[in-house]
Structures are given as C-alpha cells and as structure tokens.
Amino acid sequence: MRKMIIAGNWKMNKTPKEALALIEELKPLVKNDEVDVVFCPPYVSLMLAVEAAKDSNIEIGAQNMYFEEGGAFTGEIAPNMLKELGVKYVILGHSERREYFGETNEIVNKKVLKAIEHDLTPIICCGETLEQREQGITVDLVRTQIKVALKDVSAEDAKDTVIAYEPIWAIGTGVTATSEQAEEVCAAIRQVIGEIYSGDVADAIRIQYGGSVNAGNAKELFAMENIDGGLVGGASLKADFGKVVNYK
Template sequence: MRKKIVAGNWKMNTTPSQAIDLIEKLKPLVKNDDVEVIFCVPYVSLMLAVDAVKDTKIGIGAQNFYFEESGAYTGEISASMLKDIGVKYVIIGHSERRQYFNETDEIVNKKLLKAFEYEITPIVCCGETLEQREAGVTIDHITTQIKNAFRNVSDDLAKKAIIAYEPIWAIGTGVVATSDQAEEVCASIRACISEIYDKETAEIISILYGGSVSSANVKELFKKHNIDGGLVGGVSLKPEFGDVVNYK
C-alpha cells in the first residue's frame, strides 16, 4: 500500500528567520508516522531548514533548480548544489513556473532526468487550465504532459518519482476540484504510467492532488484510491497544515 505524502509548497514566502520559526511551530503538529511530510521552502532557507528538521522524519525540498551541471547561468541553482546541502526533494514543472517563466515539457523532462542523476526525489507537476477543462481536453492534456516529462526515464527511476496533479484553476483560488474530479484525473495519470511502463510501476508511483487543499476537504480527497496525498500551498504556512497531515 502506498504511503500518504503531504508536501507543503511555501512558494515565495518567509524570510530565513521566519522559515525557521514556522518549522519550529509546525514540527510538533505534523507527527504522523503514516504520512511522509515535506517542506518545500525558498532557496535562501534550504540549509537552515535541513538543519532544523535534522532529528525528525520531515524532508526538505526545493521549489526549482536548473538542469545544467554548472556554468554561466546567473541566478540559477544546480541539482548538485541541492544534493550537497541535504535537500531530498524538488518540485518540477509547477504551473507557476510554466506560466511565469515559460517552462516547457522539454525543460521539465531535462530537470527530471537531472534530479534522478543526483538521487533527489522529483515532485513532477501537471495540470490543466479552466479553458482546457471546459473544452473537455483535460485528460489528453495531462497525459501528454506526463509522457513528455518521463521521456527516457527508466521504469526503476519512474517508481521513485512523485507526481502532483494540480488543476490550475484551483491553485490559490479557494476553488477545489471535487474528489471525483481529482480521482478521475489521478486515475488517468496512473493509467498513463501503466501504458508507458507497466502496471507494477503504476501501482508503486505516488500521485498527489494539489489545489486549495485544506483541513475541510482533505479527508474526502485522501480516501480516493488514486490520490496518495497532497501538494499543499497556502495552508502549508499555517498551523492548519498539521490538520491536513493528521487527517484521519
């Protein structure tokens, strides 16, 4: 049985001192051995965050990195830098990266391959706009994103990935996909992985839902067979995050 995962995406919030203060407040609230907990904090707080969770089961993730090894890429961070400071996870292809920084499926694929090279667990994001959902192309769009992201990725590596389905129309809006809508897409993602690889790989890989996840809807979402946890935005900056982790 797949273990539930709850990852908090802090986005561009908290200074380093604020981040450590928040971690100290959240640590006693997220003690659930049945749930893998991840804090994806801003770059400037990563080293401090790794140290702050040293004696806990909480993992620290980055929100992005660049796929090149090193070089004249001003302002970028490499996978080797993340690995060296103890970062265990990284978010790849978030819709905000795609929308604001023009990240393509090709870039997502390059980052995925580089993350695996450094044994950093990727959290690969996919999702559709409201216009795409209303046009009835959600499943086609999502499966295309997944197939492009996992190009040239072996089945052994794919099993280690985390996929996060985030309908763009539900991110930060307070509007949540119904549990049935989320389950339908997550099931289609699992079917896509089965098509690319095999049923065994599809059953092992973890698929999260993201998009206005809160203590009010977490139980309904997490009871679905193909939803293995959540990628949580705004609530991850609040004590309510503990209620999401301890959802039972």
C-alpha cells in the first residue's frame, strides 16, 4: 500500500525568521505517522528548516535545483549543495518554473536524473492550462510530460519518485479540479508509468494532486484511488495545513 505524501510548497514566501516561526507552529499540528510530510521553503531558509525539523516527522524539500554540480551558473543551486544541507526532496518542473523561467520537458528530465544521482527524491510536476483542457488534450499533454521527465530513469529509481499533477488553471486561483477530474488524470499518469515500466512500478509510485488544496477539500481528493497526497501551496503557509495533513 502506498504511503500518503503531503508537501507544502511555500513558493517565494516567508523570510528565514518567519519560516522558523511557521515550522515551530506547524510541528505539533502535522504529526501523522501515516503520512510523509514535506516542507519546501525558499533556498535562504533551507538550512534553518532542516535544523528546525529535526526530531519531528517533517522532511525538508527544495523548490528547484540546477542539473550541474558546480560552475559558472550564477544564481543557481546544485544538487550536492542541497544534499549537504540535509534536504531530502526537490520540486522539479513546476508550472511556474515552466511559464516564467522557460523550463522545458527536456530540462526537467536533466534535473530529475541529477536529483536521483544525488539521492534526492524528485517531486515531478505536470499539468495543463485551461485552454489545453478545453481543447481536450490534457491526458496527451500530461503523458508527454511524464514520458520525457522519466527518460533514462531506471525502474527502481522511478518507484521512488513522486509525481504531482497540478492543473495550472487551479493553482492559486481558489478553483479546484473536482475529485473526479483529478482522479482521471492521476489514473492516466499511473497508466503511462505502467506502459513505460511495469505494473509494479505504476503501483509503487506516488501521485499527488495540487491546485488549491485546502482543509475543506483534502479528504475528498485524497480518498481517490490514484491520488496519494497533495502538493499544497497557499494552505501550507498557515495552521490549517495541519488539517490537510490530518485529513481523515
């Protein structure tokens, strides 16, 4: 049985002092041995976050990384840097990275391979715009994103990755995909993973839903057969995140 994984993507929010205060506030609220809990603060707070999360059930993830281990890449962060800090997860291919910073499926693939090489668990994001959904190409688009992201990833490594389906039209808008819409795409993701690898890999990999997840809709979304948790944005920045983690 797949263990649920609920991650908070803090995006470009919270100074280091504010991040530390939020972790201390949330620590007692997110205790749940049935769920892997991940906080993903900005880079500048990662060291503090790792230290603050010690002796708790919280793991720390980064919001992005580059696919080289060093060099003349001003402003970028290398996977070995994250690893040395004690970071366990890294979000890759988020729609905001794709839209605002020009990340392609191929770049995401390079990052996935490098993260795995450094024993970081990638949370690989995929999803469609409202226009693409209305054109009826959601499943085809997401299948392509997954196929390219997992290119040259071994079956054993694929089992340990996390996929996050985030319909772009539902991110930060307050509009949530219905549980049926989310389940349909997450099931399609599991199907394509089975085609790439095997049924065993498809059964093992964890697929999150993201897109205006909150305390009010988490239980219904997470009850779906192919949804194994959430990648949570705004709701992860407040005490209500505890209710998302303890959704049952």
